[in-house]
Amino acid sequence: MKTTIYDVAEKAGVSISTVSKVINHQSVGIKSKQKVLSAMEELNYKPSVLASALTGKRTSTIGFLLPDIANPLIAEMARRVEDRAHEYGFNVVICSTDLNTEKEARYVSLLRQKSVDGFILAAGFKNKEVVQELINDNVPVILLSDSQPYSSLTTVTVDNFLGGYELASHFIALGHSRIAVIAEDNSSSRERIRGYKQALQDSGLGVPDDLIAVSESTAESAQCVSASLLHSPNPPTAIICCNDVLAIAALLGARENHVSVPDELSISGFDNTLLSKSSDPPLTTVEVPVQQMCSQAVDLLIEEIEGKAVEKQKILVLPKLIIRKSTTYHR
Structure with a gap:
């Protein structure tokens, strides 16, 4: 026979109301709560989420x-x-x-x-x-x-604005002026691009719209985008990628095009995931x-x-x- 809330109340020596309060995370004395939880565990009682929902109570x-x-x-x-x-x-x-x-x-x-x-x-x-x-x-x-x-x-x-600003400033401090961005079409990337543009403007550099590229959220797309940037008439010397997955793809794109990183091209990611630490070379990135x-x-x-x-x-x-x-x- 299926265990009910009544069985739990009897086992714990408390009222049904007290058991209900514990199930629905309402205020109950510590001793009473422990008795109910112990009884639920001993009887292997699992509250019905659907039943709680139908009565307008929380489902946790x-x-x-x-x-x-x-x-x-x-x-x-x-x-x-x-x-x-x-x-x-x-x-x-x-x-x-x-x-x-x-x-x-x-x-x-x-x-x-x-x-x-x-x-x-x-x-x-x-x-x-x-x-x-x-x-x-x-x-x-x-x-x-x-x-x-x-x-x-x-x-x-x-x-994200600050993260984009700091990455661009880092590249500028390293003497780069042709700095590209590979971004996704989302609000976080747009904020990172905004920070990148502000850093260029604050340093007296123009904002190269031809170097801002949007990629789909796949490594294959980012790899194609990075290769396209590298084949442009005036290619970048640095690429800011708006996440580490895009950055790994950019690394692969550079490798396929026989471009050495970082000697010929500097690349950064964003997020500081495990990918950034285990890539070759390890990625400069922004920790979230x-x-x-x-x-x-x-x-x-x-x-x-x-x-x-x-x-x-x-x-x-x-x-x-x-x-x-x-x-x-x-x-």
Whole structure:
């Protein structure tokens, strides 16, 4: 026979109301809570998420929508969010959207049917209609690693403008003036490009629009883009890539075209993933404080779910330039 909430209450020696409060993360005395948790474990009782949803109670579940879990930075975000959520007793449902607006809408609809308590939308969620619908319905939502200006949503992201500015300044200090950028079509890349342009202007250099290239989110696309830049009439001596995956592709593109890195071409990434440390040569990049960002995003979402958040915030965490062997002085 299936264990019920009544069995748990009897085993713990508490009321059914107390068991319900523990299940729904409501305030209960420490001793009573421990008795209930011990009884649930002993009886192998698992609360019905669906039953909680149907009664309008919390399901202790977060929907985490991200673009591509194959990206090392995104994979690390997924792990950090999951670990932090588990500290609060929350489960995380992770969905990869491939930055496809139809997938984004479908996953959000599905998760709302499952009555998740809130959403974390990561790294360039594109479907603005879906976001607005969540806002209109007062669903708790946090944007993670996203620079889109939703005044009615809390955002936790790295200062992409500063990261782009510091990378460009690094190359300028090394004597480079033909500095290219390989970027993706998302808000984070646009902010990094904005920082790159500002650094060039502050140094009295012109902004070479012919050296700003947009790539799809694949290594194959970035490799083709980098090869195209290298075959241009006046090729760059340095390339800033807006993430480490693009930078590895640029390294491969240089190698295929017999261009030595860093002697003939300096290349940098962004994110400081494992890829940047294990590449040949190791990549100069910008470190993104993933653990700090993910912990803050989960903390703030839980506050919203529990009705504690008062005002929306835009939290910018600071990047850190990491200099390795893929960049050197322009000769």
